[in-house]
Amino acid sequence: MDWSDTTVQSTFRDDVRDFIMTRLPDRYQGDSGEGEDFSGGWQADRKSEDAKARGAAENWAGALSEKGWVAPAWPKEYGGAGLTVMEQFIFNQEMAESGAPSVGGMGVSMLGPTLIVHGSEEQKAEHLPRILNGEVAWAQGYSEPGAGSDLASLQTRAVRDGDEYVINGQKIWTSGAHFADWLFTLVRTNPDAPKHRGISFLMLDITSPGLTVRPIIDMGWNHPFNETFFEDVKVPVTNCIGEEDRGWYVGMTLLDFERSGISDAISYRRGQKELREFLVSGAGKQFTRQDFSVVRKELADRAVETEVLFNFAFRIVSIQDSGMVPNYEASVNKMYSSELHQRMARTSTKAWGLYGNLWAEDSAYSPMNAAHVRDYVGSVPHTIFSGSSEIQRNVIATRGLGLPRG
Amino acid sequence: MDLGLSEQQELLKNAAREFLENECPEQHVRDMEEDEKGYSPELWGQMAEQGWQGLLIPEEHGGVGFDFLDMCVLLEEFGRALVPGPFMSSVLGGGVSIMEAGSDAQKSEFLPGIASGDLIFSLALTEPSARFDESGIECEATVSGNDVTLNGTKLFVSDAHVADYLVVAARSSAGVCLSIIATDQDGVNVTPLQTIARDKQCEVVLNNASGQLLGADGAGWDLLKPIIQKYTVAECAYLVGLSQMDFEIAVDYAKERVQFGRPIGSFQAIQHKCADMVTDVDGSRFIMYKAAWSIATDQPDDETTMAVNMAKAWCSEATRRVVAHGQQIHGGIGFTKDYKVQLYFRRQKRAELAFGDADYHRELVAQQLGL
Ligand SMILES: Cc1cc2nc3c(=O)[nH]c(=O)nc-3n(C[C@H](O)[C@H](O)[C@H](O)COP(=O)(O)OP(=O)(O)OC[C@H]3O[C@@H](n4cnc5c(N)ncnc54)[C@H](O)[C@@H]3O)c2cc1C
Ligand SMILES: Cc1cc2nc3c(=O)[nH]c(=O)nc-3n(C[C@H](O)[C@H](O)[C@H](O)COP(=O)(O)OP(=O)(O)OC[C@H]3O[C@@H](n4cnc5c(N)ncnc54)[C@H](O)[C@@H]3O)c2cc1C
Numbered sequence: 147m148d149w150s151d152t153t154v155q156s157t158f159r160d161d162v163r164d165f166i167m168t169r170l171p172d173r174y175q176g177d178s179g180e181g182e183d184f185s186g187g188w189q190a191d192r193k194s195e196d197a198k199a200r201g202a203a204e205n206w207a208g209a210l211s212e213k214g215w216v217a218p219a220w221p222k223e224y225g226g227a228g229l230t231v232m233e234q235f236i237f238n239q240e241m242a243e244s245g246a247p248s249v250g251g252m253g254v255s256m257l258g259p260t261l262i263v264h265g266s267e268e269q270k271a272e273h274l275p276r277i278l279n280g281e282v283a284w285a286q287g288y289s290e291p292g293a294g295s296d297l298a299s300l301q302t303r304a305v306r307d308g309d310e311y312v313i314n315g316q317k318i319w320t321s322g323a324h325f326a327d328w329l330f331t332l333v334r335t336n337p338d339a340p341k342h343r344g345i346s347f348l349m350l351d352i353t354s355p356g357l358t359v360r361p362i363i364d365m366g367w368n369h370p371f372n373e374t375f376f377e378d379v380k381v382p383v384t385n386c387i388g389e390e391d392r393g394w395y396v397g398m399t400l401l402d403f404e405r406s407g408i409s410d411a412i413s414y415r416r417g418q419k420e421l422r423e424f425l426v427s428g429a430g431k432q433f434t435r436q437d438f439s440v441v442r443k444e445l446a447d448r449a450v451e452t453e454v455l456f457n458f459a460f461r462i463v464s465i466q467d468s469g470m471v472p473n474y475e476a477s478v479n480k481m482y483s484s485e486l487h488q489r490m491a492r493t494s495t496k497a498w499g500l501y502g503n504l505w506a507e508d509s510a511y512s513p514m515n516a517a518h519v520r521d522y523v524g525s526v527p528h529t530i531f532s533g534s535s536e537i538q539r540n541v542i543a544t545r546g547l548g549l550p551r552g
Numbered sequence: 553m554d555l556g557l558s559e560q561q562e563l564l565k566n567a568a569r570e571f572l573e574n575e576c577p578e579q580h581v582r583d584m585e586e587d588e589k590g591y592s593p594e595l596w597g598q599m600a601e602q603g604w605q606g607l608l609i610p611e612e613h614g615g616v617g618f619d620f621l622d623m624c625v626l627l628e629e630f631g632r633a634l635v636p637g638p639f640m641s642s643v644l645g646g647g648v649s650i651m652e653a654g655s656d657a658q659k660s661e662f663l664p665g666i667a668s669g670d671l672i673f674s675l676a677l678t679e680p681s682a683r684f685d686e687s688g689i690e691c692e693a694t695v696s697g698n699d700v701t702l703n704g705t706k707l708f709v710s711d712a713h714v715a716d717y718l719v720v721a722a723r724s725s726a727g728v729c730l731s732i733i734a735t736d737q738d739g740v741n742v743t744p745l746q747t748i749a750r751d752k753q754c755e756v757v758l759n760n761a762s763g764q765l766l767g768a769d770g771a772g773w774d775l776l777k778p779i780i781q782k783y784t785v786a787e788c789a790y791l792v793g794l795s796q797m798d799f800e801i802a803v804d805y806a807k808e809r810v811q812f813g814r815p816i817g818s819f820q821a822i823q824h825k826c827a828d829m830v831t832d833v834d835g836s837r838f839i840m841y842k843a844a845w846s847i848a849t850d851q852p853d854d855e856t857t858m859a860v861n862m863a864k865a866w867c868s869e870a871t872r873r874v875v876a877h878g879q880q881i882h883g884g885i886g887f888t889k890d891y892k893v894q895l896y897f898r899r900q901k902r903a904e905l906a907f908g909d910a911d912y913h914r915e916l917v918a919q920q921l922g923l
Contacts, residue, residue, distance in 0.1 A: 147561075147621060147845050148554045155553065232553070422921055443911070446918040450839075450862045457555070457838035464555040478831050536820075542830060543823035547803050550818040 149460070151236075158233055162240040169209040170246050173202035188247040189283060189325045207249045207280040216278050217254045219403040224262055224270065225278045231466040234404035235459075242409035243416075251322065253277035253284040257330050257349070259403060264347075264388040264396045273328075273349070285352070287317040287331035287374055288397070295537050297332070298341045298394060302376060304333040304348065306390075311335070311348065311381045313356075317374040319531075323359045324372055326352055336391050347393035349385045356380070366523040405476055406462035410483045411455045414490060417521075418448055421494055424514055433513040435499030444493040451486050458482060474546025481538035484528035491525045494518035555838060561625045564618075568626055571602060572633035578892050584636035585750035589714050591637025596669055605643055606667025609651065614664035620782060620848040624789040624841065631793025631903075634895055636751070638672050638711035640790070644783045645710070646673020649719040653730055653767035653775040662717070662732070674715040675783070676706035676756055677776070684780075684908045686728060686773045691758065693722035693729050695769045700724075700731040702739075702758040712742045712754035719766060720758070726770030733763030749902035781860045782847060784907040788840040788867040791903045795836060795871040798878040798896040799829045805893075806881055816881070825877045832870035839863045858920050865913035868904045875900045 151159060173191075191203035210216045213227060218237050220226020229237060241248060248254070258277050261270055276282040293300040302315025313333055323329065329352050336344030352359065356379040359372045388396040422445065424430040425438075435441070458479045465472045495502035495518045504512045505519055529535040543549045557565065575595055584590055599605060608623050609615025623643075630639065647666045650658055650673075665671030681688045691704030702722050712718060712735065720731050735742065739761035742754050767775045803826055806817030816822050843863035846856040875897045879886045886893045904910075 147557065147841050149842060149845055150849075151553065235553075422923060426922060442918050442923050443914050445923055446865070446914045446921060449921055450866050450914070450917060453842070453862050454835040454839055454866060457835070457842060460553055461555050461834070461838060464553060467554070468556060474830070475834075478827075478834065481827075482831060482835075536824070539824040539827035540820065542827035543817075547826055547830065549803065549806060549823050549826060550815050552818045552820055552823075 155232065155236060159236050159240060162237050163244075165209075165213065165215075166240060166244045166246050169206070170244065171202040171205050173199065174206065174245065174247055188249050189251050189322055192280060192283070193325050203249075204280070206247070210249055211278060216250050216280075217258055220254075220258060220262060220274075224258075224274050231404045231463060235406060235408060235463040238404060238406075239408050239412065242412040245416075249280065250277055251283055252286055252330075253282060253328075256286060257284045260330075260347075260387060260396060260399060263399055268384070269349075269387065282327045283322070283325055285320050285323040285326035285329050287320050287323075287329045289319045290316060291318050295534055298345065300332055300334060300345065302331070302333045303337070304335050304346060304381070306335070306383065307380075309383055311346075311383060311386070313348075313350075313376040313379040313381060315376050317376075319362070319371045320359070320374045321371045323352065323374055324361065324369070328352055329357075329374070330387075332393055332397050335393075339391060342394045344391055345393040345397075346390050347387045347396040348381050349387065350379065350381045354379050354381065365526065366520060404463060404466065405479075406459035407455070407479045407483050408459040408463075410487070411452060411459050414448075414452045414455065414486065417494075418445070418452065418490065421445075421497070421514070421518070425497060430513065433498050433501045435497065438497070441493065441497045444496065448486070448490050448493050451489070455479070455483055455486055474542040477533070477538040477541045477546070480533060481529075481535050481542075484525075485535060487521075487525045487528050491518060491522040495522050555841070557625065560618075561622055564622060565625050565629060567602070568604075568629035569632070571598075572629055572635060576633045576635050578895070581634045581636055581895060590711070590750075590752040591714065596637060599639070600667070600669030603667075605639070605647070605669050608643065609647055609663050609667045613659055614667040616667075620785075621841070621844045624785065624844040627786050627789035628793035628796070628837075631790035631795075632797045634794065634797075634899055638674065638714055640783070640786055641674035641711040641715065642666055642672045644779070644786050645675030646671070646717065646719060648782050649673075649675060649730065649766065649775075649779050650732075652778050658732070658764075658766065671717065672711065672715045673717050673719060674709055674711050675779070676709045676712065676718045676720040677780075678706065678708045680705055680707050682708070684912065689721050689723050689728050689772075691720065691722040693724040693731065695724045695726070695729060695765060698765050700729065700733075700763050700765050702731065702733065702761045702763065704758055706756040706758065708745075708753045709742075709756045710751065710753050712756050713744050713752055718756065720763065721772055721776060724769055728772030728776070729769045730766040730772045730775055731763040732766050733758075733761050737761060747902060749899040751899075751902060778847075780907060781856065784860055784864050785840060785843045785847060787903045787906045788836070788843065788863045791867045791871040791900065792833070792837045792840050794896055794900060794903070795829075795833050795874040798875050798893060798900075799826075799833050801893055801896075802826065802829065802878040802881045809883075822881055825881060829874045829877050832874050836867045836870045839866050854920070858917065861913045861916040861920070864908060865910045865917055868908075868910040868913070871900050872904055 188203050191199040194200050215227055217226040218229045219234050222228040254277060258274060261273060288297055290300050304311040304313045330349050332345050333348055334344055335346040356377040358375040361369050362371050362373060363369055425434055462472050462475055498513050501513050502519055505516050506512055507515045544551050603616045606615030607618045611617045650662050679688060679690060691706060694701045702720055715735055718733050720733055721728060739759045741757040744752050744754050747753055806822050807815055809816045840863050843859040846859040878893050879897055882893055885891050
């Protein structure tokens with residue numbers, strides 16, 4: 147057992163660190179990057195009205211692409227850096243430590259890897275370069291009003307008509323569709339087959355006629371996601387990835403890229419450190435509740451729990467590094483991280499007493515720009531998306547521990 | 553970065569598991585609960601033949617010279633098998649104390665006996681105040697040269713009734729001092745206490761008991777720090793093995809027990825408890841090993857101290873959650889003396905409290921965080 151780097155690992159870490167230090171645009175310096183934020187960050191900057199923001203997004207993507215680090219996990223032949231899982235882990239760690247935004251969004255993290263495994267050569271040639279050079283941003287259209295956790299019950303229908311599919315139906319919660327150029331989606335191509343066997347995986351231009359994206363405002367008054375309606379939307383059959391009716395398996399491909407969640411652990415640790423420093427500072431004291439001892443031990447607990455999360459992340463990467471595939475361990479990380487996030491937000495707001503309900507970022511009365519109350523709301527969906535906590539526990543119990551399915 | 557066991561650790565773990573499954577079955581654990589000594593000298597001897605009492609002790613003193621991480625791998629197996637007896641007392645309380653604080657002469661005198669199992673030691677740290685900090689040490693020491701005379705009461709001293717020697721923390725005019733005293737003298741009176749785990753913790757009344765100084769007079773508290781750290785992490789390792797086994801027993805039971813026409817393990821209410829149990833057990837394992845690694849590889853003091861406090865803060869509470877779920881999943885049968893799961897539940901509480909529970913360590917974490 148070893149919690150430290152080997153020499154090779156620390157050399158690579160130094161490279162990444164130097165690179166970030168010299169190339170990260172000012173706009174992203176000192177960013178406290180609370181994980182992936184669909185309403186801001188690089189995704190938003192590249193479409194921003196502000197030329198400075200657009201410039202920063204472009205510069206950063208350009209710098210990363212020199213190293214193949216826009217998609218560090220992709221094989222080199224497709225323009226990635228072909229990093230090993232351990233290198234990816236270190237890369238992600240350093241990016242998160244510095245608050246540097248990752249680039250390429252779901253194109254890099256989800257669609258690209260799927261194409262690399264299941265796509266035809268034509269599909270790869272058409273789409274991968276445009277993800278890497280930042281020309282095309284992708285959104286994920288999986289969920290429907292009637293198909294959330296039980297995604298395979300999805301109803302959006304695609305009917306083959308010659309060289310095209312004609313799509314009708316509705317998707318919901320489509321994050322970032324308002325910044326995206328293309329959408330990847332799961333649709334039902336065979337309603338008579340068992341539910342997992344009649345689904346296909348399609349890519350389409352988000353400006354296709356008949357496709358409408360409507361904003362959904364979240365409970366924090368942000369606009370992270372959308373409803374997406376399909377009315378006779380036509381998609382060439384060449385945009386189907388993998389075989390028709392086999393889309394479920396394409397969508398569910400276990401991609402053995404680094405998925406330890408180390409970035410969460412790093413951002414939690416940084417957030418807590420900033421909070422503690424502010425709490426004991428002169429500026430912080432004026433907001434701190436008088437009976438501070440009720441929060442003190444909670445803060446210690448959150449720090450201990452963050453350490454536990456770090457170890458869970460280290461465990462995933464050590465499993466992968468030794469050539470094995472994590473099983474229930476990845477579900478433990480997702481569940482634990484999202485639930486810790488909510489506990490952290492609760493503890494942080496608690497520290498401020500009444501000031502903990504002030505929402506305005508720019509009010510002199512709002513401690514730390516109301517970051518904690520906002521996180522208290524913002525962390526709510528983390529136990530829902532990407533597999534809810536209940537679904538993760540089901541997976542741990544059945545797939546991990548072999549308990550009989552209900 | 554690698555959270556797997558080394559080849560040598562795998563061997564140690566597998567050998568220990570196999571040996572303990574054969575030599576320390578459930579019935580033995582139960583027998584020792586009723587036994588006056590609380591351990592079997594025969595098994596004690598066999599363990600020494602495996603080299604376990606001497607695992608940490610350097611070869612020159614008759615040991616095997618493995619490191620502290622390896623010891624934690626072994627102790628995880630001890631927790632799993634609920635091995636009764638004075639192993640931790642002698643190895644951590646005696647062996648580690650002498651390795652940390654002893655003179656060359658003391659090392660040569662005592663370590664080979666500890667390694668061979670011929671000598672049993674224990675650490676007499678706590679007193680009726682039941683505190684773990686320096687001010688909890690009030691037992692009186694009079695030091696003259698190398699000789700120490702002790703007066704006072706030490707409480708919760710594990711296995712003192714079978715120990716040949718005690719390492720005693722006491723207060724002299726110079727501060728805290730450590731000493732080694734033989735138990736077979738008139739001034740040492742040992743009375744076992746009945747505990748939830750039916751282990752043997754004792755009251756030790758010292759009445760002009762005499763012994764030899766261990767380390768410099770007045771330096772006792774500094775010397776104790778690494779000893780207490782190792783002992784604390786050792787308790788965590790024991791808790792990890794204990795909770796892992798409790799969890800495995802509960803999952804197996806949930807697969808077999810049928811109610812409402814189906815295994816109770818098919819009910820989500822039970823499944824989700826099991827999922828939380830594995831999260832707590834795994835969380836305990838790695839935070840414990842992180843602290844053990846920090847000690848074994850001599851990481852900076854402040855990091856090691858934090859790692860140890862975090863480990864005990866977490867393990868104390870997480871393993872309590874595990875054994876509570878373990879009971880609940882078993883329904884009525886779990887509450888019986890005959891069924892095994894209660895053995896784990898009761899022992900968890902002892903180790904949870906040893907060297908400070910979660911609240912105690914959480915407070916230390918808070919202080920180190922600058923709060
Ligand atoms: C902020 C945000 C961003 C999102 N982004 C996207 C996106 O970009 N693209 C996309 O396609 N989707 C996206 N989603 C949708 C997300 O994947 C779904 O919300 C998720 O799958 C849960 O589905 P649901 O909301 O319909 O809840 P439901 O599935 O209806 O669940 C409701 C409750 O029931 C519980 N439940 C459901 N099934 C079980 C079961 N078997 N056992 C026990 N409990 C159960 C759930 O845990 C939950 O507590 C996003 C969601 C959010 C909140
Ligand atoms: C101290 C004590 C005194 C008792 N006294 C009496 C007495 O005087 N007379 C008498 O007749 N009985 C008595 N009982 C028996 C008691 O009623 C049963 O223990 C109780 O009904 C639970 O049954 P069980 O022990 O078989 O557990 P099980 O029913 O096997 O339950 C095991 C676990 O599975 C869970 N479980 C079971 N079904 C479900 C489900 N559908 N969904 C989710 N979880 C489920 C349970 O909650 C429990 O956690 C006593 C029990 C105890 C412990």
